[in-house]
Amino acid sequence: xxxxxxxxxxxxxxxxxxxxxxxxxxxxxxxxxxxxxxxxxxxxxxxxxxxxxxxxxxxxxxxxxxxxxxxxxxxxxxxxxxxxxxxxxxxxxxxxxxxxxxxxxxxxxxxxxxxxxxxxxxxxxxxxxxxxxxxxxxxxxxxxxxxxxxxxxxxxxxxxxxxxxxxxxxxxxxxxxxxxxxxxxxxxxxxxxxxxxx
Amino acid sequence: xxxxxxxxxxxxxxxxxxxxxxxxxxxxxxxxxxxxxxxxxxxxxxxxxxxxxxxxxxxxxxxxxxxxxxxxxxxxxxxxxxxxxxxxxxxxxxxxxxxxxxxxxxxxxxxxxxxxxxxxxxxxxxxxxxxxxxxxxxxxxxxxxxxxxxxxxxxxxxxxxxxxxxxxxxxxxxxxxxxxxxxxxxxxxxxxxxxxxxxxxxxxxxxxxx
Numbered sequence: 510x511x512x513x514x515x516x517x518x519x520x521x522x523x524x525x526x527x528x529x530x531x532x533x534x535x536x537x538x539x540x541x542x543x544x545x546x547x548x549x550x551x552x553x554x555x556x557x558x559x560x561x562x563x564x565x566x567x568x569x570x571x572x573x574x575x576x577x578x579x580x581x582x583x584x585x586x587x588x589x590x591x592x593x594x595x596x597x598x599x600x601x602x603x604x605x606x607x608x609x610x611x612x613x614x615x616x617x618x619x620x621x622x623x624x625x626x627x628x629x630x631x632x633x634x635x636x637x638x639x640x641x642x643x644x645x646x647x648x649x650x651x652x653x654x655x656x657x658x659x660x661x662x663x664x665x666x667x668x669x670x671x672x673x674x675x676x677x678x679x680x681x682x683x684x685x686x687x688x689x690x691x692x693x694x695x696x697x698x699x700x701x702x703x704x705x706x707x
Numbered sequence: 708x709x710x711x712x713x714x715x716x717x718x719x720x721x722x723x724x725x726x727x728x729x730x731x732x733x734x735x736x737x738x739x740x741x742x743x744x745x746x747x748x749x750x751x752x753x754x755x756x757x758x759x760x761x762x763x764x765x766x767x768x769x770x771x772x773x774x775x776x777x778x779x780x781x782x783x784x785x786x787x788x789x790x791x792x793x794x795x796x797x798x799x800x801x802x803x804x805x806x807x808x809x810x811x812x813x814x815x816x817x818x819x820x821x822x823x824x825x826x827x828x829x830x831x832x833x834x835x836x837x838x839x840x841x842x843x844x845x846x847x848x849x850x851x852x853x854x855x856x857x858x859x860x861x862x863x864x865x866x867x868x869x870x871x872x873x874x875x876x877x878x879x880x881x882x883x884x885x886x887x888x889x890x891x892x893x894x895x896x897x898x899x900x901x902x903x904x905x906x907x908x909x910x911x912x913x914x915x916x917x
Contacts, residue, residue: 564887
């Protein structure tokens, strides 16, 4: 039982979430402010989701070779959908009266976005990040097939050597990780929601 | 061209096997989920406890289901189908349950007032009103299942995953693409078909609201 694999898995997940936010948030904002590219952006992230995770990693391995970078790039592409989607929906569903008020006060579109719309859409955006995080914890088991390590290697090894204990250890670790993140992020989200509704 | 000469037949078989796994397991999963969803929506006070527990099981990666079943059942297609069906249940179950709970109580009251039995209310009022949500769940299940069916190859049971696994192991890009592209296309076509199905099933009055 090697706990360093748990941290390796955690590292893959956190890096993935970090980069998906860095890429996904601007894409969601872009979809919101420019209707002409909205369809393309939303369609593209949805198409990415239809490619099997393993195949996606297999394709990226061609370009980047085996290793953690490949895994993180693949997982980022995979977790864009909930983040981009929720950012767009969150911004879109900000009360139009409030948007008007911002306009009436002479705020530019950029100011409105930064100081009115994004803060109000934050709970929705954060929900997207939470979904992406929990999904990534599960999908990251594929990391091991492209040389990225993580808990997937325990599970694969367990299946190959017919060792039930290993499979259960890997699975339990994954489940606990997913539940902890879920609970923690729901708690943060509730606090965010309380702040925005005040 | 030579790629198709060498692998064409195997690719067609793989697509058929893959499609077979997806259709069987989604059908089984859908039926089970629909029944469970209806039952749970009748007992919301218990469902509030049961649903979060089920969603914890959803965090188990599909590979673990297949792996554990493989140890017990061995290398037979049932292993793959059961694992994928279990995985296909949750999105449909969740959407059926929330869809049914979202039906406004006044509609159910109205149905009662018209003299409908609980069963009639379910089939003629509640399920049609929940159908957009159920169809969305079915679409999600199907797309996931196409993706997870790749794992069948991990235990030597064919499908498009075979090409992907061999491709990754032997560093052969063509093989990876030969597995990835058909499965992505399959997911897209099936989700379009489900949209078409939705057009027939979702009541006319609900579409304008959407």
